[in-house]
Amino acid sequence: MAIRKILGKTSDWLGGDGPHHNIVVSSRVRLARNLKGTPFPGWAKKAERVTILERIRPHVEGLPEMAEAVSLACQDLSALEKQVLVERHLISREHAAKGLGSAVVMNRRQNLSIMVNEEDHLRMQSIRSGLQLKAAFKSVNKVDTELEQQLDFAFDSTLGYLTACPSNVGTGMRASAMVHLPGLVLSEQINQVVQAVNKIGLAVRGLYGEGTEALGNLFQVSNQTTLGETEEQIIDRLQKVILQIIEHEQNARMTLLQHRSSTLLDHVGRAYGILRYAYSMNSKEALNLLSLAKLGCDLGFYPEPWSVAVDELFIETQPAHLQKGSQQKLAADERDGLRAEIIRGKLEECPTPAILDVLSKVPPSTLPPKSASPEA
Amino acid sequence: MLCDVCKSESACVFLTQIVDGKMQKVNLCESCSRERGVTDPTAFALADLLQGLGAAQDVEQLAGRGQKCGTCGFTQAEFKKTGRLGCSACYATFTEGITSLLSSMHKGSSHSGKVPERQARFVEKEKALKELHVQLRQAVKSENYEDAATLRDRIRQLEVEA
Numbered sequence: 087m088a089i090r091k092i093l094g095k096t097s098d099w100l101g102g103d104g105p106h107h108n109i110v111v112s113s114r115v116r117l118a119r120n121l122k123g124t125p126f127p128g129w130a131k132k133a134e135r136v137t138i139l140e141r142i143r144p145h146v147e148g149l150p151e152m153a154e155a156v157s158l159a160c161q162d163l164s165a166l167e168k169q170v171l172v173e174r175h176l177i178s179r180e181h182a183a184k185g186l187g188s189a190v191v192m193n194r195r196q197n198l199s200i201m202v203n204e205e206d207h208l209r210m211q212s213i214r215s216g217l218q219l220k221a222a223f224k225s226v227n228k229v230d231t232e233l234e235q236q237l238d239f240a241f242d243s244t245l246g247y248l249t250a251c252p253s254n255v256g257t258g259m260r261a262s263a264m265v266h267l268p269g270l271v272l273s274e275q276i277n278q279v280v281q282a283v284n285k286i287g288l289a290v291r292g293l294y295g296e297g298t299e300a301l302g303n304l305f306q307v308s309n310q311t312t313l314g315e316t317e318e319q320i321i322d323r324l325q326k327v328i329l330q331i332i333e334h335e336q337n338a339r340m341t342l343l344q345h346r347s348s349t350l351l352d353h354v355g356r357a358y359g360i361l362r363y364a365y366s367m368n369s370k371e372a373l374n375l376l377s378l379a380k381l382g383c384d385l386g387f388y389p390e391p392w393s394v395a396v397d398e399l400f401i402e403t404q405p406a407h408l409q410k411g412s413q414q415k416l417a418a419d420e421r422d423g424l425r426a427e428i429i430r431g432k433l434e435e436c437p438t439p440a441i442l443d444v445l446s447k448v449p450p451s452t453l454p455p456k457s458a459s460p461e462a
Numbered sequence: 463m464l465c466d467v468c469k470s471e472s473a474c475v476f477l478t479q480i481v482d483g484k485m486q487k488v489n490l491c492e493s494c495s496r497e498r499g500v501t502d503p504t505a506f507a508l509a510d511l512l513q514g515l516g517a518a519q520d521v522e523q524l525a526g527r528g529q530k531c532g533t534c535g536f537t538q539a540e541f542k543k544t545g546r547l548g549c550s551a552c553y554a555t556f557t558e559g560i561t562s563l564l565s566s567m568h569k570g571s572s573h574s575g576k577v578p579e580r581q582a583r584f585v586e587k588e589k590a591l592k593e594l595h596v597q598l599r600q601a602v603k604s605e606n607y608e609d610a611a612t613l614r615d616r617i618r619q620l621e622v623e624a
Contacts, residue, residue, distance in 0.1 A: 246573025314570020
């Protein structure tokens with residue numbers, strides 16, 4: 087089955103090679119579009135949704151970008167397969183709840199996915215590694231331009247693209263970046279940053295979007311408004327804010343390193359110990375420890391091969407990704423055991439972190455006082 | 463006086479802020495003021511708070527009247543339930559309530575971004591027509607009938623062009 091090809095392969099954007107990838111995990115841009123004269127998916131009857139899907143799907147599958155695509159109808163996907171796609175951010179949680187009359191088409195590299203009959207008739211999304219909002223927009227905008235040659239989109243000269251939810255009207259665009267901010271969390275500055283960002287019309291959300299918890303010190307920053315500005319203006323504004331967040335995060339990390347190095351080393355060192363030797367771990371704990379390990383990589387405490395291993399573990403230890411490797415349904419405690427096993431297995435091959443070596447490179451004046459060390 | 467947010471406790475925090483030259487007042491009870499971070503001057507904008515309140519009221523208003531979309535049969539009661547509209551024509555059906563809802567939600571009230579290529583000419587014409595109608599109304603109002611006649615002719619001409 088086609089989905090196997092996708093599930094067995096990691097997403098392209100997880101490569102961790104984009105600009106600022108230490109702090110910005112990924113950039114995503116999605117566009118919402120609807121057909122003229124037909125009800126939105128949430129209000130359409132089942133038969134109407136099927137007709138809409140039949141009208142849209144051939145055009146989406148015919149896109150040059152989708153030459154080697156995987157096209158999946160929602161009713162053909164198991165709950166587990168859908169959850170795996172959610173964990174990879176290829177479909178939304180809302181789309182995972184859909185059945186007959188909805189579908190998703192995604193390319194092999196898994197950086198372009200198009201949902202049909204989610205909240206809107208079309209939700210097209212492009213994902214890139216690191217801070218690459220412009221590149222992500224360019225790619226999804228091209229797809230939109232190609233599709234609008236063949237499909238009549240609902241568009242109003244004043245309101246722009248018309249969407250099921252008034253909050254998306256205008257450009258129908260949501261641009262977002264997933265940022266990893268352990269420094270700001272550890273130094274307790276995160277609330278200030280979140281509030282400041284909210285104040286200028288941008289939203290900060292948890293790992294899986296609206297209403298989700300910020301696990302693993304991962305946050306999504308996105309535009310809140312879609313009407314009144316051009317796509318480029320929205321992206322420019324978001325890009326500027328994210329560059330500032332990066333600067334704040336880097337400053338927070340430097341300050342921690344200089345003034346609270348023992349706390350920082352304790353966190354990073356404990357994360358190594360637990361990840362390396364634990365025999366049971368729930369997904370929340372795993373995300374939080376992996377976040378600290380990622381911080382350790384960024385600061386140079388953990389040697390090179392670590393950062394790829396840690397980035398992969400972020401996805402591989404998610405509940406559905408764990409389950410997909412097993413034949414029978416795992417209970418929660420079995421999953422926790424398996425998660426710990428996978429982490430141990432992967433980290434076994436990584437060299438022991440050289441935390442002390444790094445510390446010796448920090449100017450002595452910034453080291454914790456002698457009395458804080460265990461020998462004293 | 464009751465709190466503007468929860469509308470149940472009596473207000474004890476009275477705030478006035480001037481945003482974009484406009485004075486805005488809000489009255490809050492103790493718990494709402496704490497919840498919204500009013501006491502922290504760096505983290506609080508009255509405008510945001512008012513915006514939030516405005517949006518909630520607009521949804522109420524929109525839901526209050528018994529209109530129905532002629533294209534898809536969607537009602538305002540449905541909108542109140544889901545916060546989503548029935549079809550693209552609903553924007554025209556419920557235009558009154560939606561306009562104020564949109565202005566409280568977004569930065570501007572008109573789209574300035576991408577226009578679908580095939581609709582570009584049509585959209586341009588619509589915009590030009592709207593602009594001419596505004597000018598026509600102004601001309602009539604100021605009893606400048608010569609200009610009004612020219613404007614009327616231009617409108618007619620544009621409307622005839624397919």
